[in-house]
Amino acid sequence: MAISINPTSSVTESVKTENSAASVKSASMDSLNSARMEGAIEKFEGLFLSMMIKQLRETDSGGGLFTGEGSDTYGGLFDTFMGDHLAESSDTGIEQLFRSPAAMRQLEEHVNPQLAAERRSKGIEGYRNEQFRSGAVAAPTLP
DSSP, rough: OOOOSSSHOOOOOOOOHHHHHHHHHHHHHHHHHHHHHHHHHHHHHHHHHHHHHHHHHHTTOOOOOOSTTHHHHHHHHHHHHHHHHHHHOOSHHHHHHTTTTHHHHHHHHOHHHHHHHHHHHHHHHHHHHHHHHHTSSSOOOOO
């Protein structure tokens, strides 16, 4: 163990170590959140597609794929499997929909309602200013 004569060097090294540890932790949290988001999007996509397949299967007027007593059970398993398989293997565009700026903004506002209120009030204020500039609204009079 080395002992430093300069008292500030150990403090600076400690701060550098803490900052690098915080940045590594932040990066790992971002990757964890990204992995969670990927999983959630894929699960939603699979659920959505399985519901579509179920509706398509129910429109069949014939005997269908599965006949007999267990047709509902086998049909449900088939719908789930096909939905998950299609979600993994094909590009339906649902992922791009969830990654759009509008969807991300809605997610941020859902997590932080105060942010939504601030954005709304700024939007209303901007609208009123534009209406005033264009002459559509008379200038407010003071009592």
